[in-house]
Amino acid sequence: MITSKMKNCQILLVDDEPAELEAYSLLLTSLGMKNVRTLSDSRHVLATLESMQSPVLFLDLNMPHMSGQEVLRQLKIHRPQIPVIIVTADSEIETAVECLKLGAQDYLVKPIDLKMFSSALRNALEIGLLRNEVMSLKGISFSSREYSNKAFDRIVTKSPLMFGLFQYIESIATSGLPTLILGETGSGKELIAKAIHEVSGLAGEFVAVDISGLDDTLFSDTLFGHARGAYTGAETVRAGMIEKAADGTIFLDEIGDLSEVSQVKLLRLLQEKIYYPLGSDQPKQCHARIITAANKDLTRLAGQDGEFRMDLYYRLSTHLLKVPPLRDRREDIPLLVEHLIADGAATMHKDIPTISQQAMNLLLRHPFWGNIRELKAYISDAVARCTHGHIQEHLIAERLAGVTPITSSVLGKTNPLEALFGHFPTLDELADYAVEMALNVSENNQSQASRLLGVSRQALNKRVKKKTATSIDDGL
Numbered sequence: 001m002i003t004s005k006m007k008n009c010q011i012l013l014v015d016d017e018p019a020e021l022e023a024y025s026l027l028l029t030s031l032g033m034k035n036v037r038t039l040s041d042s043r044h045v046l047a048t049l050e051s052m053q054s055p056v057l058f059l060d061l062n063m064p065h066m067s068g069q070e071v072l073r074q075l076k077i078h079r080p081q082i083p084v085i086i087v088t089a090d091s092e093i094e095t096a097v098e099c100l101k102l103g104a105q106d107y108l109v110k111p112i113d114l115k116m117f118s119s120a121l122r123n124a125l126e127i128g129l130l131r132n133e134v135m136s137l138k139g140i141s142f143s144s145r146e147y148s149n150k151a152f153d154r155i156v157t158k159s160p161l162m163f164g165l166f167q168y169i170e171s172i173a174t175s176g177l178p179t180l181i182l183g184e185t186g187s188g189k190e191l192i193a194k195a196i197h198e199v200s201g202l203a204g205e206f207v208a209v210d211i212s213g214l215d216d217t218l219f220s221d222t223l224f225g226h227a228r229g230a231y232t233g234a235e236t237v238r239a240g241m242i243e244k245a246a247d248g249t250i251f252l253d254e255i256g257d258l259s260e261v262s263q264v265k266l267l268r269l270l271q272e273k274i275y276y277p278l279g280s281d282q283p284k285q286c287h288a289r290i291i292t293a294a295n296k297d298l299t300r301l302a303g304q305d306g307e308f309r310m311d312l313y314y315r316l317s318t319h320l321l322k323v324p325p326l327r328d329r330r331e332d333i334p335l336l337v338e339h340l341i342a343d344g345a346a347t348m349h350k351d352i353p354t355i356s357q358q359a360m361n362l363l364l365r366h367p368f369w370g371n372i373r374e375l376k377a378y379i380s381d382a383v384a385r386c387t388h389g390h391i392q393e394h395l396i397a398e399r400l401a402g403v404t405p406i407t408s409s410v411l412g413k414t415n416p417l418e419a420l421f422g423h424f425p426t427l428d429e430l431a432d433y434a435v436e437m438a439l440n441v442s443e444n445n446q447s448q449a450s451r452l453l454g455v456s457r458q459a460l461n462k463r464v465k466k467k468t469a470t471s472i473d474d475g476l
Contacts, residue, residue, distance in 0.1 A: 151198035159329035183323030186373030204248020212254035230279025256296035
């Protein structure tokens with residue numbers, strides 16, 4: 001049932017056929033929807049959505065200027081919270097799967113069944129309202145307001161998700177309570193910890209300690225220090241990192257790797273605010289704010305696997321922040337690329353190069369499982385290899401595909417094709433290699449790969465099936 005609250009939600013219909021727009025507009029009106037807008041040019045979808053509150057989008061696929069799939073890709077980057085219902089005459093399962101992967105909420109094939117249309121609308125409205133309520137409860141807005149607090153200057157972003165994180169940091173920074181930062185490797189957890197420290201206004205230092213790989217003795221010695229004679233070679237008193245961070249913040253990275261014995265010591269530190277240097281029976285007071293970080297699911301380690309103490313997890317996570325991975329804030333990629341290019345050029349004492357749109361498109365489509373650290377590696381490599389002040393597509397494509405570029409200095413007089421294949425390749429081998437590279441670059445998206453290769457999607461699909469069948473026959 002479509003409730004009265006849902007009926008006030010805004011709907012945007014996008015189709016290049018005026019008759020289709022009129023028909024679906026009348027249908028939505030008959031279902032009680034009060035705010036229905038239509039759009040015939042898909043290039044203006046994002047601009048139109050900017051003026052709408054909590055909309056649901058009905059989108060055709062086959063349109064001039066910009067296809068429905070391309071609109072979906074842009075929405076996934078800029079407006080991922082908007083529910084999208086595809087309405088199309090294309091009944092291919094492959095197309096439907098591709099749209100769902102790109103974030104579509106539902107996929108309806110023309111002619112539309114009224115019950116299916118009504119059900120898809122109701123589900124999309126429910127999801128849209130729930131998403132906005134959840135973000136509201138978390139204090140996260142989908143607005144693009146900028147932050148003037150200098151504590152966030154080092155974090156290059158225009159992502160609403162990151163702005164929501166900044167709001168949370170501003171509200172908890174001065175509490176002084178333990179804070180846990182969760183996020184994938186390379187997502188910027190230490191930058192977030194530094195921002196918390198700076199917003200808190202603490203007078204002491206920010207001290208970062210990577211505790212991965214530390215056994216219990218090294219953990220205690222690093223954090224708590226030692227007394228003279230605590231062990232062989234301990235000829236002087238050594239202050240620990242906690243003492244160095246007095247009246248400031250100590251940041252413990254990779255907390256999920258902590259041994260069971262060290263977990264007990266850290267728990268005691270959090271509970272009692274005292275610690276004992278190695279070889280000393282005189283307790284010292286902890287005057288540092290403790291922030292920890294992990295790239296693992298600590299709730300799973302604490303619950304199902306039992307590798308992490310649940311009581312320690314609750315102590316550490318008085319305040320809990322989750323840093324979104326780069327693939328969930330793709331709108332930041334162009335900003336980060338610009339920043340990293342400038343930074344890399346300064347480090348290498350080179351003029352700042354430009355980057356081609358084709359190279360940028362490759363980066364925008366890449367999943368970045370290594371997050372910002374991975375992006376930095378690609379950009380640093382491209383800046384170093386760039387010789388004409390312009391980063392071309394191949395400098396990025398080679399790294400994304402994991403290919404070491406072949407240069408004339410490496411090959412000498414050897415034919416580059418022979419160096420690549422180990423022999424002079426046949427046309428079929430060249431075609432198979434081109435297909436494999438295109439699929440790698442496009443993340444197995446056959447529509448994108450076919451455009452890179454300059455062939456139809458059907459021709460590419462036929463080639464892939466032929467190669468798969470050949471591989472199976474060779475294995476029998």
